[in-house]
Amino acid sequence: MTFCCRDMNRWSRLCGLVLLLSHALMHSANAGFCTPTPGSCWPSRSTFSAWLATLSSTTRVYTPDTTPEFFLSEATSMNLLKSNFPGLIVVPGTEADLRSAMYFASKNRIRVVARCSGHDFNGRSNGRGVMLIKTELLNWTLYDDKTQAISFGSGAMHADIYSALVPYNRVYIGGQSKTVCPAGCLAGGCHGLMSRQYGLGIDSILEIRFALFNGTVITLNRTRNADLFHAYLGAGQNSFGVALSFKAQTYPAPPAILMFDALFDATADNAPGNLLSNFFLNATWFNDMPRELAGNINYEFGSVKVKFVYTGTDYDGTFQKLQPLLESPFTRHVTDPEVFPNMYEVALNLYPPVTDIWARKFITSGFLPQDQEVLDTISSIIVVLFGAQWFDPHEDRDRVAGMEPYLSGLYSLAPTSYSNEFTSWGTYNNVSDWKTRFFSNYDSLLAVKKKYDPCNLMTAKFAVGSDQPTAICSCAPKG
Ligand SMILES: Cc1cc2nc3c(=O)[nH]c(=O)nc-3n(C[C@H](O)[C@H](O)[C@H](O)COP(=O)(O)OP(=O)(O)OC[C@H]3O[C@@H](n4cnc5c(N)ncnc54)[C@H](O)[C@@H]3O)c2cc1C
Numbered sequence: 001m002t003f004c005c006r007d008m009n010r011w012s013r014l015c016g017l018v019l020l021l022s023h024a025l026m027h028s029a030n031a032g033f034c035t036p037t038p039g040s041c042w043p044s045r046s047t048f049s050a051w052l053a054t055l056s057s058t059t060r061v062y063t064p065d066t067t068p069e070f071f072l073s074e075a076t077s078m079n080l081l082k083s084n085f086p087g088l089i090v091v092p093g094t095e096a097d098l099r100s101a102m103y104f105a106s107k108n109r110i111r112v113v114a115r116c117s118g119h120d121f122n123g124r125s126n127g128r129g130v131m132l133i134k135t136e137l138l139n140w141t142l143y144d145d146k147t148q149a150i151s152f153g154s155g156a157m158h159a160d161i162y163s164a165l166v167p168y169n170r171v172y173i174g175g176q177s178k179t180v181c182p183a184g185c186l187a188g189g190c191h192g193l194m195s196r197q198y199g200l201g202i203d204s205i206l207e208i209r210f211a212l213f214n215g216t217v218i219t220l221n222r223t224r225n226a227d228l229f230h231a232y233l234g235a236g237q238n239s240f241g242v243a244l245s246f247k248a249q250t251y252p253a254p255p256a257i258l259m260f261d262a263l264f265d266a267t268a269d270n271a272p273g274n275l276l277s278n279f280f281l282n283a284t285w286f287n288d289m290p291r292e293l294a295g296n297i298n299y300e301f302g303s304v305k306v307k308f309v310y311t312g313t314d315y316d317g318t319f320q321k322l323q324p325l326l327e328s329p330f331t332r333h334v335t336d337p338e339v340f341p342n343m344y345e346v347a348l349n350l351y352p353p354v355t356d357i358w359a360r361k362f363i364t365s366g367f368l369p370q371d372q373e374v375l376d377t378i379s380s381i382i383v384v385l386f387g388a389q390w391f392d393p394h395e396d397r398d399r400v401a402g403m404e405p406y407l408s409g410l411y412s413l414a415p416t417s418y419s420n421e422f423t424s425w426g427t428y429n430n431v432s433d434w435k436t437r438f439f440s441n442y443d444s445l446l447a448v449k450k451k452y453d454p455c456n457l458m459t460a461k462f463a464v465g466s467d468q469p470t471a472i473c474s475c476a477p478k479g
Pocket residue numbers: 113114115116117118119120121124125126135154174175176177179180181182183184185186187188189190191192236237238239241242243244355356358359420421460
């Protein structure tokens with residue numbers, strides 16, 4: 001088995017067969033991941049103690065028996081409906097300790113799950129009986145004046161990066177929520193307020209320092225380990241290893257950023273059509289809006305609140321283009337624009353403090369399709385899903401059931417869907433087609449997976465290779 005690990009670049013059908021055979025021959029207690037359950041191969045207390053003694057004092061480790069209250073609060077996921085109970089929690093204070101944790105886990109066949117902010121809608125930054133590695137202390141940033149690139153640790157949140165760039169008058173292209181982390185966001189693509197100008201977050205990434213299953217670090221960029229570089233940026237959630245840090249190009253900061261709110265009555269009469277079909281979901285109208293205009297749409301009780309964010313300088317031209325909307329029969333109130341000096345201030349002011357309430361509301365981006373029939377479908381979905389307040393778990397269930405009739409219309413938008421913003425629930429949104437739903441070339445991603453994680457130790461729901469046998473070897477030397 002170690003043959004495959006050492007020679008992992010020469011992963012072959014033969015090697016796969018050998019692994020499968022040895023997997024089949026192994027005692028059942030040795031197959032798959034070790035978990036802290038009776039009869040499983042979870043390491044002994046003394047094995048843990050010996051490893052813990054090697055860690056630096058900045059690293060925190062929580063276990064359910066020694067620190068139960070901390071353990072519970074640290075384990076909780078943002079989506080409470082999809083929380084889980086890990087086997088132990090490691091909060092590395094140094095990269096060396098993160099690598100050591102991965103080495104220990106791979107040697108002992110413990111499943112590792114990385115978590116930055118815990119925003120994952122589907123609880124993929126948690127797992128039953130896993131070693132949960134929280135990267136929050138690895139939140140450093142470093143701007144290089146010469147190359148105008150910013151580097152940051154995988155524990156950094158978007159707010160950390162936006163704020164680090166303020167003194168240099170530059171912007172990073174990432175998500176709009178201040179507490180979301182690039183690490184997980186980039187693993188799916190990452191869209192933000194300036195994506196209509198500069199593309200997705202992944203388009204600006206220059207390099208990733210990456211820890212393989214056993215903690216060994218490799219550099220990924222467009223020429224070195226390019227296969228894994230591209231695989232992480234779009235299909236990376238806990239799949240191939242753990243990203244340690246990123247380097248990204250930056251762009252000149254807008255001289256000022258304007259924000260204003262507009263309140264609309266979506267039920268007002270304006271036959272033919274409605275507020276959404278006439279404007280926000282009207283590709284002709286939307287495409288004519290300046291690239292520097294973005295915003296959030298929040299639909300509740302038939303009224304629509306839009307927060308417009310404008311990063312350009314043509315104020316008169318933009319205001320003129322918005323006139324037909326702002327003077328439509330739907331418009332109730334438009335606030336005076338507030339001026340913000342930089343993206344960091346925008347991120348701080350974009351959301352009310354209780355972001356988890358907002359997380360359940362509709363956030364639109366500039367990526368709208370051209371097909372009017374499909375746009376009309378979306379507007380029905382918005383009405384079904386966001387027509388009322390939405391707080392209780394049982395409502396969650398009812399509401400998603402109500403969405404079922406619209407899924408095929410939504411799915412006809414594009415061949416694939418954004419893997420960072422989906423949710424599945426029982427039979428609702430049964431993503432049995434996940435290989436084609438989230439990935440455009442699954443077979444090549446699977447080849448990358450087998451090359452860099454031959455034992456299949458890194459896994460997550462709907463991740464590349466997640467339907468294959470896991471922990472088929474330990475891939476670390478004994479001792
Ligand atoms: C309130 C809210 C606002 C959002 N806003 C946006 C937005 O503006 N734009 C956008 O594109 N998306 C947005 N999203 C979706 C967001 O991109 C996903 O929730 C994403 O998974 C968050 O990544 P994270 O690292 O912050 O979260 P986590 O839950 O910590 O991680 C998400 C996934 O990435 C994995 N992961 C985390 N760190 C690493 C690492 N270092 N190496 C390997 N895998 C890792 C985790 O295991 C998990 O599978 C938003 C979500 C919410 C809830």
